[in-house]
Amino acid sequence: MIAFTNTETTNKDYDIIIENEINSESYCLALLQKFSTMPLSHYSNFINHQISLVTNQCGWLINLEEFIHYNEATFKSKTAVLKYNKIFHLIEQKQIEKQSPSIQGIPFCQSKKLINSECDDRYFSFYETKIKVERIENFTEKIIHLTDEIFLYKQAEKYSINIFLKPYDEQCQQLIEHLQTIRKLQNDFEKEQNNNIPNQLPFKKMRINCNLNQFVDIYYQFSRELFVEGRSIIDGSVNDLVAIIVNSYVDKEGKEISPETVKTLLTPSRTDKRPKPHKRIDIDKML
Template identity: 60%
Template sequence: MQYVNAECEKRYFSFKETKQKVEELKDYTDKIMFLTKEKFDYEQASIDFINPKLPDYSNQCQKEIDQIQHLNRLTNEFSVEQMNKNKNGMPFNKLKINCNINQLVDIFYQLHRELFTDGKPIIDGNINDFVAVIVNSFVDKDGRELSPETVKTMLTPSKTDKRPKPHKRIDIDKML
């Protein structure tokens, strides 16, 4: 009787027992569903006895629901943050390019399409990988994100008009 919050004709409500049952449950959804059902059962029951020494059963259920949800949100946020840190190996900030975007993209184009070592491109990969590397690694001179569509267009072999004019082109071949 010491840990019974309330009693009705059909059952008693003990938050201590309820919390033990919640701790046995593994799944987040099962915990929330169980606590919600308990709270509604209590609120709909015709209570005969309320223990004045213990907090309200419904309030305790709600506080437990709030705590589980809050901890789940934090866990998810931290998991995403950790995943992002670990996915890249090392955390880094995007590099700012102070030239035209098409000049930078053209450097990658040259290393992939025009310059070869033993018959293979100096940097080998598909266009989507190049777009991802460029977009995820650089921002323009104003700090704005680069458009994946624009970068992809510049890397397309038939779009020579989107790459820099010969006098503005950075010739990588001379540097190798």
């Protein structure tokens, strides 16, 4: 809610101007007055100007949508109905334009029912966060992201909380616990599988002293690019290669290697994740 007095404004056409006390009531009246007196052709510029003044652009658009719905009775005349429809068309258009830069394909402006709470500079939607976490490949990064979200939520001064959804921080914490449980089950299963392999020599995981993508790319070359009598030098599935790498090696910092990361590096279409030609360890030239 940003408004100016006549002496403060730098844009009389598109600023909300209030001479008396600035509060929710005076702001809403001034906003209705703007839409009432402003030509339809100026609506788009007006809305663009207003969302440029606020940090939480999504929240402003959602609040505008609810505000116009609530005041639907004021748009009764034929001209007013045109204005009413124009406002909603522009709101929808702006919401489509405002796509989340970090999560392609997820609407930046969620429906109110999917937003857990709102504060001045952002909103918290577990629906959106869960989708983002599912797209993060590294397990540790998933946990860090959720932990950061819990911290930010607890620090935020929230002015709106959706009572029909569980608290945002609780949902994030439950997802952390679920991911950790799944990770433990996977590790236990792998250990059990290893213990069931007869005559396996005991060994300690070896450290990789180059970049992980360079090392995994060697396996990629053996399985996809180098052949002996028409067959790849290493003949196995991606999952087999992932298991061999994560069960046999640690990265150059001595940390466990993420299966998701290795699988991505071994995926033929993910050339962007493998090393550039000048940084590649070219096995073909060594043979």
